[in-house]
Structures are given as structure tokens and as C-alpha cells.
Amino acid sequence: MSAFVPPAGLANAANMNRGWVTKAAQLGLVNTSALDGEDLIVVRVFAFVDQLVWPGERRSRSASRSMEPWQSLAVNAARDAARDPQTNLDSILWIMSDGVELTHSPGAHAAFLVNSRSIRSGFVGMPIGEWVAELPPHLETIFHWPRQLLSENLALSDGVEVHITAFSTIRGQITAFCGSPRGLEAPAVKAIRNHVLTRNPGVNIRVVERPLHAHAAATAPWHELYELPGDGLVRRPLAFQALLDEYGPQLKHLGAVKESTVRRRSTG
Structure with a gap:
């Protein structure tokens, strides 16, 4: 289990503006009194999907808004991936406007791409395995890399x-x-x-x-x-x-x- 860090420490470890941690807390995605490695992954994914605009969609990045269903799915999948023993360096979190999918191997990635290109107009792949693996030692989650x-x-x-x-x-x-x-x-x-x-x-x-x-x-x-x-x-x-x-x-x-x-x- 990883250690708890203050919001500023989490933002620094994620190389992000502290405002993202604050915004994630306001939306109930993280608890600022008990931030750990899973929360770092959640905030990092949240910051990405909050700025993601799908083709044909128009919205202001500065406008106040609640999370859309696909964004909530992405954030929840990111937290699950940080806990999942199947998650490895190759794992990719695929984000779509109608859902998410997690694949753990090059073969699974290829299968997803073949299937998705024929039925979806847009999707984004996030290297969730690498992000979890790169967590600082005191914030490690499922990746118990040797000390x-x-x-x-x-x-x-x-x-x-x-x-x-x-x-x-x-x-x-x-x-x-x-x-x-x-x-x-x-x-x-x-x-x-x-x-x-x-x-x-x-x-x-x-x-x-x-x-x-x-x-x-x-x-x-x-x-x-x-x-x-x-x-x-x-x-x-x-x-x-x-x-x-x-x-x-x-x-x-x-x-x-x-x-x-x-x-x-x-x-x-």
C-alpha cells in the first residue's frame, strides 16, 4: 500500500498544476486527506479526459461543467487498473465517447484497433501501465517493484x-x-x-x-x-x-x- 501525500506533493509527483487535484476533489474523485498512488493516476487521467474534445463536439475548456458519463467511466477504469494484478507495462486504457476498454498485450491492442476502427469514429489510448509503473517508490500501487x-x-x-x-x-x-x-x-x-x-x-x-x-x-x-x-x-x-x-x-x-x-x- 502506498503512503499518503498532501495535494501539493501529489501534483508535484504527477508534474501537474495543483488545480487539477483541487478540481478532482471538488468532483468527489479523490479525498485530499488521504491521497495516494491510485489518486495520482486518477488525477492524471481526469486532467486528460477533462480537456478531451471529440470530433464534432464544441465546448469551452474554461466553462464550469459536471463530468460526462464517458469521463466517469475513464476515471473509474483508471483506478481499477491501478489495483488490477493483470495490469502490466503493456497495458493501455482505451477511451471512447461511449465507454472504455483495458487491454494488456500487443495482441489485445491490435484486436481492439481492428474492431474499433470499423464501428467507432474516435478513441484515444492511454499508456496506463507505464503511468502506474512510473509512480515514485512511496506512491507505488499494484506494481510492487523491488525496493x-x-x-x-x-x-x-x-x-x-x-x-x-x-x-x-x-x-x-x-x-x-x-x-x-x-x-x-x-x-x-x-x-x-x-x-x-x-x-x-x-x-x-x-x-x-x-x-x-x-x-x-x-x-x-x-x-x-x-x-x-x-x-x-x-x-x-x-x-x-x-x-x-x-x-x-x-x-x-x-x-x-x-x-x-x-x-x-x-x-x-
Whole structure:
């Protein structure tokens, strides 16, 4: 469950004018004394549909008005989506003048588009899954992305620094994503495990070697590293999309955290 925030904090987190929070409260869409992540999604969708004008429709944006049925459906669907375990990064909320629909996969999106274009004159798709996934950590809802435990550099014995970003995953396990100017070897993996264990004793450490540069996250290889007896090491390739599904969009920003400080130390 997410924490409560004041109206100004919610507006800031949504990158919106506080007036939208006030207007949503006046319409009974949110309770300003208990605003959370679901409310942020609701306000964001409300602000969108309040300004949406369908083809052939004329109305002033500044004129005072009550919500139309399709707008209420959209706002309620947005709140439901924030609670729905089926909601994922691909989820799209389709808004129409006569209703709403939520789809969760590219195939479902395509089916909706094929069916809707033949019977409706207008509809809008909102990336509701991405919006929910991008909620700040203290406002997370159904997306319980692993909590970040540390983000720091570790100097290895050979003078190379590796940047470690560690997340809690399943109970008793931590995943450490590691970026380095060169490929990690068994001694480095052991040092990483020991470093994370000193801060989180008694847990299993999963070490994943990530691309050093954030812009290469989707194209460069990711590997889970397994140590073997005698300083051996096995690299198991990991699919970036599968990692995104498990850890969320925060993986796209790992390289940007302290990337400029991940470097080979001068020995001079």
C-alpha cells in the first residue's frame, strides 16, 4: 500500500498544476486527506479526459461543467487498473465517447484497433501501465517493484570500480546489478557478493552483469553470473524484456545513476 501525500506533493509527483487535484476533489474523485498512488493516476487521467474534445463536439475548456458519463467511466477504469494484478507495462486504457476498454498485450491492442476502427469514429489510448509503473517508490500501487537497497561504487582489488545497484526481490534474496568498464570475473563477483552481504547479512545474492551505458540497456547483453569451483564463472544470458517485467522501468535508468564515476582508477 502506498503512503499518503498532501495535494501539493501529489501534483508535484504527477508534474501537474495543483488545480487539477483541487478540481478532482471538488468532483468527489479523490479525498485530499488521504491521497495516494491510485489518486495520482486518477488525477492524471481526469486532467486528460477533462480537456478531451471529440470530433464534432464544441465546448469551452474554461466553462464550469459536471463530468460526462464517458469521463466517469475513464476515471473509474483508471483506478481499477491501478489495483488490477493483470495490469502490466503493456497495458493501455482505451477511451471512447461511449465507454472504455483495458487491454494488456500487443495482441489485445491490435484486436481492439481492428474492431474499433470499423464501428467507432474516435478513441484515444492511454499508456496506463507505464503511468502506474512510473509512480515514485512511496506512491507505488499494484506494481510492487523491488525496493532499491543500495546504489554505490565498489573498488575492486585490481583498481577497477564497479557500480552496484541492489534490489530486494523474493523474500531472502537480493539482486545486484553491476556495471563495469570491463567484464567481471570470478574474484570480482565474490567481492560483490561479500560487499552486499555486509549490508544485508543472511540473504542469497543474485549477481547480474548489466551494460555500462544506459542507452544500451535494450540492445546490449545482460548476464546472470554463477561462480564455479577454482575461480570459474558461468554467464547465463538474460532477456532484457523479462528483466523489465520483473524489476520495472527503473532498469532503464541504472546506467545514469553514477555512470560517470564508474571508471578505472589511476595507478599513478
